[in-house]
Amino acid sequence: MEFSEICEYFDRIESMASRLEMTQILAQMLSKVPAQDMRHVIYLSQGALGPRHHSIEAGLGEGLIVQGIGKATGYQKEEILKMYKEVGDLGTVCQRLAGRKKQRALFSGKLTVEKVFSNFVKISQLSGSGSQDSKLRMFAELINSSGGTEAKYITRIPLGNMRLGIGDPTIMEALALNYTGEFLSDRKMRRKIAEELKEKFDDVPEGEVARKARQRLRAIIEGKYNIFSDLGEIARRLKENGLKGLDEISIQAGTPIRPTLAERLPSSKEIIEKLGKCEVQAKYDGLRVQCHKENGKVTIFSRQSENITPMFPDLVEAVKVQIKAQTAIFEGEALAFNEETEQYFPFQVTITRKRKYDVAQKAIELPLRLFAFDLMFANGENTMPLPFIERGRRLAQIIGKGDTIRIAKSIVTDDAKELEDFFLESIENGLEGIIAKDLNAPYIAGARKFAWIKLKRSYKGELNDSVDLTIIGYFRGRGKRAQFGLGGLLTAVYDEKSDTFRSVTKIGTGMSEQMLSELESKLSKIAKKQKPARVESDIIPDVWTEPKYVIEVVADEITRSPMHTAGAQKGSPGYALRFPRMIKFREKRAEESTSVAEIIEMHKKQGTRQVESPKDGPGAQGPQRI
DNA sequence: TATGACTGCCC
DNA sequence: ATTCTGC
DNA sequence: GCAGAATGGGCAGTCATA
Numbered sequence: 311m312e313f314s315e316i317c318e319y320f321d322r323i324e325s326m327a328s329r330l331e332m333t334q335i336l337a338q339m340l341s342k343v344p345a346q347d348m349r350h351v352i353y354l355s356q357g358a359l360g361p362r363h364h365s366i367e368a369g370l371g372e373g374l375i376v377q378g379i380g381k382a383t384g385y386q387k388e389e390i391l392k393m394y395k396e397v398g399d400l401g402t403v404c405q406r407l408a409g410r411k412k413q414r415a416l417f418s419g420k421l422t423v424e425k426v427f428s429n430f431v432k433i434s435q436l437s438g439s440g441s442q443d444s445k446l447r448m449f450a451e452l453i454n455s456s457g458g459t460e461a462k463y464i465t466r467i468p469l470g471n472m473r474l475g476i477g478d479p480t481i482m483e484a485l486a487l488n489y490t491g492e493f494l495s496d497r498k499m500r501r502k503i504a505e506e507l508k509e510k511f512d513d514v515p516e517g518e519v520a521r522k523a524r525q526r527l528r529a530i531i532e533g534k535y536n537i538f539s540d541l542g543e544i545a546r547r548l549k550e551n552g553l554k555g556l557d558e559i560s561i562q563a564g565t566p567i568r569p570t571l572a573e574r575l576p577s578s579k580e581i582i583e584k585l586g587k588c589e590v591q592a593k594y595d596g597l598r599v600q601c602h603k604e605n606g607k608v609t610i611f612s613r614q615s616e617n618i619t620p621m622f623p624d625l626v627e628a629v630k631v632q633i634k635a636q637t638a639i640f641e642g643e644a645l646a647f648n649e650e651t652e653q654y655f656p657f658q659v660t661i662t663r664k665r666k667y668d669v670a671q672k673a674i675e676l677p678l679r680l681f682a683f684d685l686m687f688a689n690g691e692n693t694m695p696l697p698f699i700e701r702g703r704r705l706a707q708i709i710g711k712g713d714t715i716r717i718a719k720s721i722v723t724d725d726a727k728e729l730e731d732f733f734l735e736s737i738e739n740g741l742e743g744i745i746a747k748d749l750n751a752p753y754i755a756g757a758r759k760f761a762w763i764k765l766k767r768s769y770k771g772e773l774n775d776s777v778d779l780t781i782i783g784y785f786r787g788r789g790k791r792a793q794f795g796l797g798g799l800l801t802a803v804y805d806e807k808s809d810t811f812r813s814v815t816k817i818g819t820g821m822s823e824q825m826l827s828e829l830e831s832k833l834s835k836i837a838k839k840q841k842p843a844r845v846e847s848d849i850i851p852d853v854w855t856e857p858k859y860v861i862e863v864v865a866d867e868i869t870r871s872p873m874h875t876a877g878a879q880k881g882s883p884g885y886a887l888r889f890p891r892m893i894k895f896r897e898k899r900a901e902e903s904t905s906v907a908e909i910i911e912m913h914k915k916q917g918t919r920q921v922e923s924p925k926d927g928p929g930a931q932g933p934q935r936i
Numbered sequence: 937t938a939t940g941a942c943t944g945c946c947c
Numbered sequence: 948a949t950t951c952t953g954c
Numbered sequence: 955g956c957a958g959a960a961t962g963g964g965c966a967g968t969c970a971t972a
Contacts (some may be wrong), residue, residue, distance in 0.1 A: 314956080324955090327953075327954085328953095328954075329953085329954055329956095330954085352956070366943095366961065367943080367944065369942095369944085370970085371943050371944080372942085372943090372944085373941070373942050373943085373948085374943085376968065402963090433972070437968080437969090438968090438969085439969075439970085440944095440969090441968090441969075442969060442970075443970095470944095473959080474956065475958090476957095476958085477957065477958060478957095479956075479957060480957075480958090481955090483969085506969095552938095574949095595947080596947090597946065597947080598946095598947090612944075612945080612946070613946080615945095615947085616944095616945070618945095618946090657946085657947060657964095658947095658963090658964075658965080659947095661946060661947075661964075661965050662966080663965095663966090664964055664966070664967095665965095665967070668965075669969085673950045677957085708943070721956085758955095764968090766972090768949095776968085785938075785961095787960080787961090788960080788961095789959065789960065790952095791959090791960060791961080791962070797960075798960090798961060798962080815962070815963075816961085816962060816963085817961080817962075818949095818950095818960070818961025818962055819948095819951080819960075819961045819962070820949075820950060820951085820961090821948050821950085821951085821961095822950095822951065822952090823951075823952080865962090866948085866949095866951095869963070869964080871963070871964080872963095872964075872965095873963080873964080876964090886962095886963060886964085887962080887963080888947080888962080888963060888964090889947085889948055889949060889962065889963080890949090890961095890962055891949055891950065891961090891962080892950095902946090903941060937958080937969085937972100938971100939970105940969105940970090940971090940972100941968105941969090941970085941971105942967105942968085942969085942970100942972080943961085943966105943967085943969105944958085944965105944966095944967090944968105945964105945965085945966095946948095946963105946965075946966105947948055947962100947963085947965100947966090948961100948962075948963090949960105949961080949962080950958100950959105950960085950961080950962105951958105951959090951960080951961100952957100952958090953956105953957095953958095953972095954955105954956090954957090
């Protein structure tokens with residue numbers, strides 16, 4: 311199939327606001343894709359080169375793509391960057407510049423989907439000395455074989471951001487649309503659906519049957535995707551064998567399951583109102599891991615279904631030893647643990663675990679604990695449909711003796727006060743909060759369905775201090791933020807000793823579109839060509855501003871920072887905010903914003919965290935009590 | 937050999 | 948991760 | 955309420971270059 315044909319559909323989808331119409335156009339496109347191109351088309355639509363667990367990455371980010379556009383079009387880096395700041399999308403930049411190329415290129419025949427995909431796979435495989443140049447050459451070659459529309463999408467693909475307005479759910483919906491006919495051609499199924507609808511309608515409209523069938527098929531496709539994690543392959547099987555192509559997809563150790571996500575609520579009371587009696591688990595601040603045991607083989611997947619087994623040789627061993635089942639899939643939160651002090655390390659320490667070199671050595675320095683919290687598969691049985699309470703029982707049964715793997719701490723309650731006490735106890739012990747789980751719910755993969763609800767300290771205003779920060783600059787927006795001329799802020803705390811404003815965080819969320827406009831209009835009036843004299847920041851915004859406006863900001867945590875200058879001294883790092891979000895403008899003078907001293911004080915008060923690590927390394931954080 | 941820009945992926 | 952917005 | 959697209963700090967690893 312020609313790549314340009316796909317790009318024409320992409321363009322139509324991108325310009326469409328209506329979800330329903332987008333889905334229809336996508337369905338139409340997919341109906342035209344031959345089986346041998348199907349996986350590629352799906353992956354490219356997702357801005358990817360394969361499912362997450364296959365880890366095929368182009369290795370071309372913004373920086374290299376800017377170079378690549380230069381190579382392809384003959385424009386200077388500066389010109390490209392300037393245009394990027396204005397339009398907010400490198401694909402559009404490439405499309406425009408390729409249209410008025412300085413070097414007239416050889417338009418060498420038509421690009422096929424196969425050609426584009428295989429070139430990106432080749433790009434992804436290049437490594438070692440000189441590889442960046444080779445990648446850029448191949449990228450430029452693709453651009454120079456393209457028309458403008460193709461250039462736009464060829465640019466967006468390696469960046470992983472297609473800006474089409476379609477994600478996995480829309481792709482599944484489109485597939486369901488395309489196979490509803492086949493689904494209903496099964497007489498039994500049609501009759502069954504018609505029967506069910508008779509309860510609602512005296513005279514069942516044909517459209518209703520189709521709609522209900524589509525919903526049911528969507529659920530089937532989603533169910534398969536949830537245990538298979540490869541939408542391209544699902545679409546290919548459908549194309550090749552129709553609905554029976556899905557039959558062979560079943561839960562299997564070694565193939566990641568899309569993890570359940572949690573919703574949020576701001577109080578214990580609301581959680582109980584929503585769930586009634588529920589299990590309340592401690593929420594540990596580490597890495598969420600999905601462990602697969604298949605006889606002697608263990609694979610570990612991340613929350614995004616990446617294969618991260620190489621990071622955890624110790625956990626692999628523990629699964630082999632401690633899990634009393636031939637095959638199993640279970641989930642938990644992995645954290646670094648200090649065996650001497652019996653304390654858990656904060657996330658920033660856990661994440662320093664190595665991925666490739668000196669893995670074993672680091673694993674000894676920072677041993678792990680795994681708090682298991684759910685079970686999806688055991689001894690050949692899919693446990694996902696079982697009620698949570700039963701999965702929990704079985705999980706406890708298969709965890710054998712050992713230090714590494716244990717069950718997450720939890721209580722069962724239908725009382726808001728009890729839940730609140732457990733939450734507060736968790737907070738006091740330095741944990742993130744709690745997750746409440748519906749006792750009767752199955753494992754609902756890949757969805758936020760209020761079966762799991764999280765409550766963190768930062769959701770509760772009375773437990774979480776906000777800070778007042780001075781805006782010292784801003785960044786141009788990308789994508790739909792480009793139209794506002796502002797996509798984020800650079801903010802600072804006030805250092806009384808030196809009368810300077812020192813950067814502490816960028817802010818990119820919490821502001822409405824109206825607020826973005828207001829910010830741009832206010833800040834552009836006090837823009838400065840250079841960094842103002844009283845500002846200390848290693849991060850350079852697109853536009854510096856006079857330190858004047860103060861905003862209220864909420865964050866989950868204060869961390870030591872290698873990038874921000876707030877509180878930084880020679881040889882010791884500064885401070886930053888974790889998960890910052892803007893709340894509102896404050897009517898204050900810049901000098902009245904939160905001070906460096908206050909930030910340091912707030913950092914000290916977080917749990918029992920220390921500034922120095924046990925090894926006295928700079929920037930490291932100490933353990934927290936549990 | 938050391939450093940910094942860049943990338944991908946954790947939260 | 949958090950948050951906002953169109954449907 | 956769903957789905958999608960904006961945006962955050964900061965880690966290890968890769969590659970180019972001083």
